[in-house]
Amino acid sequence: MASQNRVTSVSSLCFLFISFHSILKIKQITAQNKPVFACDVISNSSLANLRFCDKSFDFQTRVNDLVMRLTLQEKIGFLVSGSQGSERLGIPKYEWWSEALHGVSDVGPGTKFVSPVPGATSFPQVILTAASFNETLFQTIGKVVSTEARAMHNVGLAGLTFWSPNVNIFRDPRWGRGQETPGEDPILSSKYGAAYVRGLQDRDDGDKDRLKVAACCKHYTAYDVDNWKGIERYTFNALVSKQDLDDTFNPPFKSCVLDGNVASVMCSYNKVNGKPTCGDPDLLKGVIRGDWNLNGYIVSDCDSVEVLFDNQHFTKTPEEAAALSIKSGLDLNCGSFLSKYTESAVKKGLVEEADIDIAIKNNFLTLMRLGFFDGDPRKQLYGELGPKDVCTDAHQELAREAARQGIVLLKNTKGSLPLSPTSIKSLAVIGPNADVDHTMLGNYEGKPCKYVKPLQSLTAAVATVYQPGCANVACSTAQIDSAKKVAAEADAVVMIMGTDQSIERESLDRVNITLPGQQAMLISEVAKVSRGPVILVIMSGGGMDLQFAKDNPKVTSILWVGFPGEKGGAALADVIFGYYNPSGRLPMTWYPQAYADKVAMTNMNMRPDPASGYPGRTYRFYTGPTIYEFGYGLSYSVFSHKLVQAPEHVVFPLDEEHECRSSTCASLAVVDQSCENLAFDVHLKVKNVGKMGGSHTVFLFSSPPSVHNAAQKHLVGFEKVQLSPQAEGLVKFNVDVCKHLSMVDELGNKMVALGEHVLHVGDLKHSFNLNI
Numbered sequence: 001m002a003s004q005n006r007v008t009s010v011s012s013l014c015f016l017f018i019s020f021h022s023i024l025k026i027k028q029i030t031a032q033n034k035p036v037f038a039c040d041v042i043s044n045s046s047l048a049n050l051r052f053c054d055k056s057f058d059f060q061t062r063v064n065d066l067v068m069r070l071t072l073q074e075k076i077g078f079l080v081s082g083s084q085g086s087e088r089l090g091i092p093k094y095e096w097w098s099e100a101l102h103g104v105s106d107v108g109p110g111t112k113f114v115s116p117v118p119g120a121t122s123f124p125q126v127i128l129t130a131a132s133f134n135e136t137l138f139q140t141i142g143k144v145v146s147t148e149a150r151a152m153h154n155v156g157l158a159g160l161t162f163w164s165p166n167v168n169i170f171r172d173p174r175w176g177r178g179q180e181t182p183g184e185d186p187i188l189s190s191k192y193g194a195a196y197v198r199g200l201q202d203r204d205d206g207d208k209d210r211l212k213v214a215a216c217c218k219h220y221t222a223y224d225v226d227n228w229k230g231i232e233r234y235t236f237n238a239l240v241s242k243q244d245l246d247d248t249f250n251p252p253f254k255s256c257v258l259d260g261n262v263a264s265v266m267c268s269y270n271k272v273n274g275k276p277t278c279g280d281p282d283l284l285k286g287v288i289r290g291d292w293n294l295n296g297y298i299v300s301d302c303d304s305v306e307v308l309f310d311n312q313h314f315t316k317t318p319e320e321a322a323a324l325s326i327k328s329g330l331d332l333n334c335g336s337f338l339s340k341y342t343e344s345a346v347k348k349g350l351v352e353e354a355d356i357d358i359a360i361k362n363n364f365l366t367l368m369r370l371g372f373f374d375g376d377p378r379k380q381l382y383g384e385l386g387p388k389d390v391c392t393d394a395h396q397e398l399a400r401e402a403a404r405q406g407i408v409l410l411k412n413t414k415g416s417l418p419l420s421p422t423s424i425k426s427l428a429v430i431g432p433n434a435d436v437d438h439t440m441l442g443n444y445e446g447k448p449c450k451y452v453k454p455l456q457s458l459t460a461a462v463a464t465v466y467q468p469g470c471a472n473v474a475c476s477t478a479q480i481d482s483a484k485k486v487a488a489e490a491d492a493v494v495m496i497m498g499t500d501q502s503i504e505r506e507s508l509d510r511v512n513i514t515l516p517g518q519q520a521m522l523i524s525e526v527a528k529v530s531r532g533p534v535i536l537v538i539m540s541g542g543g544m545d546l547q548f549a550k551d552n553p554k555v556t557s558i559l560w561v562g563f564p565g566e567k568g569g570a571a572l573a574d575v576i577f578g579y580y581n582p583s584g585r586l587p588m589t590w591y592p593q594a595y596a597d598k599v600a601m602t603n604m605n606m607r608p609d610p611a612s613g614y615p616g617r618t619y620r621f622y623t624g625p626t627i628y629e630f631g632y633g634l635s636y637s638v639f640s641h642k643l644v645q646a647p648e649h650v651v652f653p654l655d656e657e658h659e660c661r662s663s664t665c666a667s668l669a670v671v672d673q674s675c676e677n678l679a680f681d682v683h684l685k686v687k688n689v690g691k692m693g694g695s696h697t698v699f700l701f702s703s704p705p706s707v708h709n710a711a712q713k714h715l716v717g718f719e720k721v722q723l724s725p726q727a728e729g730l731v732k733f734n735v736d737v738c739k740h741l742s743m744v745d746e747l748g749n750k751m752v753a754l755g756e757h758v759l760h761v762g763d764l765k766h767s768f769n770l771n772i
């Protein structure tokens with residue numbers, strides 16, 4: 001509202017001036033919007049008498065004071081994302097919906113890219129950043145994004161509440177939104193979620209009660225079907241076992257809340273076991289608020305409350321839908337459904353005003369923690385940030401670094417990569433993704449600072465000739481002859497293929513996981529006539545059946561670059577010419593097309609079912625053929641592992657009278673006390689035995705005894721180390737038995753299996769016995 005007034009007053013001023021220069025000056029002033037904030041005691045000193053504006057009281061007291069002052073109608077205005085505010089109390093309208101999945105984004109209405117901030121740093125799409133397996137990087141990106149967000153907030157161009165990250169498990173290779181996630185593994189997703197949330201939220205002054213910006217982990221839960229063969233997320237009922245919910249779908253959300261202290265969780269569109277997630281008190285009040293003790297607000301997807309009524313017909317009346325969601329524990333409705341139906345729901349006695357108070361208190365507390373009720377943010381911590389702090393050289397360099405760290409080398413025949421920029425006299429660059437800019441961002445993007453396209457970077461290094469080969473990624477008719485002609489004459493060929501948002505995106509799951517249209521044919525035809533190395537680059541969110549290229553000796557190298565962000569072209573050239581030694585590893589299994597042909601995307605089961613031939617999902621449960629495995633990725637160097645410390649036996653302390661002392665037990669229920677301090681160290685020596693320095697990710701996996709349908713193996717931890725040639729490093733894992741080696745049984749109980757556990761690192765295996 002404040003900015004609205006300003007615009008009106010300035011434009012009326014326009015009539016007073018006649019010179020062109022003055023009008024220009026005024027245009028500049030109008031563009032410098034003010035931030036939105038409450039308790040503007042400078043403009044209205046009587047606001048200082050309101051306790052909720054008084055910083056000397058604690059947040060809870062201030063929140064209670066504020067809620068006490070509101071009428072029912074006003075309260076309802078604070079239940080929705082386009083929050084109404086209260087003019088009489090000096091609270092402006094606030095738009096809750098902003099996004100920052102991999103950079104500040106204008107997908108939500110709370111953020112705008114206009115002068116003086118026309119763009120923000122656009123990092124790689126999350127699936128590629130996850131491939132870096134570097135927790136420091138995850139958090140550093142979050143920190144840069146929140147700095148740019150605060151800078152934009154200070155000039156009225158962004159909110160303070162960002163509905164990122166997306167921590168749903170990338171369960172099926174066809175999912176159009178898999179690109180937004182950190183992949184298929186619950187441990188990686190948990191670590192990514194917590195680190196990115198900390199990067200967004202944590203303040204430099206260490207004040208844990210306050211937030212730099214508020215993050216939101218979404219979409220809770222078991223949400224990963226968008227639109228597959230006409231089955232849509234709005235009506236999809238995910239049938240999920242308690243076991244899969246507790247050991248696959250929920251852990252990233254739990255980690256967001258417990259390890260990252262996230263300020264918000266978003267419930268999803270889909271139903272889980274017949275109930276809409278935004279209307280299920282067990283999932284919201286029970287788990288998020290009860291078991292995990294969320295300090296923040298629960299928000300609906302946009303607009304999943306409406307969806308549970310309109311699409312799912314879960315309640316008979318809209319008022320019942322409003323009441324159900326609020327009573328289940330929903331605090332904020334993205335959309336306007338609750339503003340329309342809550343008052344009548346109260347009048348009908350379906351929901352109490354006290355329930356609404358609980359919800360808006362959670363919302364206000366979050367805004368308090370953000371400083372929204374502390375007056376002008378430009379006078380608070382981060383008040384100095386402004387347009388000069390967005391798209392800085394350092395931030396853009398981090399975007400390039402993130403892409404470099406994520407890029408995965410999938411195949412490399414001796415003598416292929418890296419290409420020598422001095423001996424390559426002509427490079428043929430072919431493919432529909434070679435000269436793209438916007439494609440590099442993936443979805444939930446913002447406006448980038450400045451693109452560096454693949455073709456542009458390759459051309460800066462060596463002489464290139466370019467042929468797109470296909471009109472677009474759909475590649476219905478490949479332009480084979482022109483592509484072959486340039487390939488036959490070049491010293492080396494780089495083919496940049498894959499997908500874009502027309503193939504995989506929100507509301508569009510794939511049916512096939514092969515390269516679209518005639519891309520594969522083009523690749524094979526070009527490879528046939530090439531004289532030198534053929535480097536196949538796949539730009540995509542999801543995995544691809546590349547068996548044909550993997551098997552073709554004339555395709556000498558394969559790189560996966562995800563959607564690599566605004567500096568993706570530069571990062572790709574860094575890897576191709578050996579200025580950076582690739583270190584990314586796949587955060588998801590790459591399946592053959594046969595998998596997609598056989599498995600219904602809608603089957604949520606993680607575990608295989610031998611009776612029906614259902615093969616299960618992800619490296620934890622699926623044992624069938626893959627194109628590339630989870631964790632796969634090559635380097636220009638070679639790293640060796642040596643185990644230097646690991647236990648032979650681990651004894652689980654158990655009371656004398658415990659029933660498992662007298663009878664044989666295959667597993668023990670994890671009771672927290674008996675688990676305390678039950679941990680051991682695994683130490684490994686890692687040596688770079690190659691000729692090039694680089695980073696290397698060490699994965700520690702564990703295979704438990706096969707009880708309770710446990711995963712065949714699961715990640716215990718990962719550690720990335722940087723090693724110069726011939727250098728050796730020590731990598732230490734502290735393995736907490738009950739945290740890292742436990743499993744969830746069929747009923748959702750946390751158990752530790754007794755007997756032989758096998759630890760794996762690369763090709764190394766080490767067994768130890770866990771006994772009582």
Ligand SMILES: *[C@@H]1O[C@H](CO)[C@@H](O)[C@H](O)[C@H]1NC(C)=O
Pocket residue numbers: 044045046047088089090
């Ligand atoms: C100043 O704030 C008081 C207290 O909320 C309010 O009653 C009054 O209308 C405000 N004055 C102006 C000019 O906005």
Ligand SMILES: *[C@@H]1O[C@H](CO)[C@@H](O)[C@H](O)[C@H]1NC(C)=O
Pocket residue numbers: 511512
């Ligand atoms: C998937 O592949 C099959 C066989 O190649 C093809 O007939 C079909 O059109 C493809 N479907 C889609 C949606 O691309």
Ligand SMILES: *[C@@H]1O[C@H](CO)[C@@H](O)[C@H](O)[C@H]1NC(C)=O
Pocket residue numbers: 134136137140401695696720721722
């Ligand atoms: C992890 O990322 C950080 C931030 O970019 C970087 O400084 C560090 O070198 C990376 N670690 C490894 C082992 O590559």
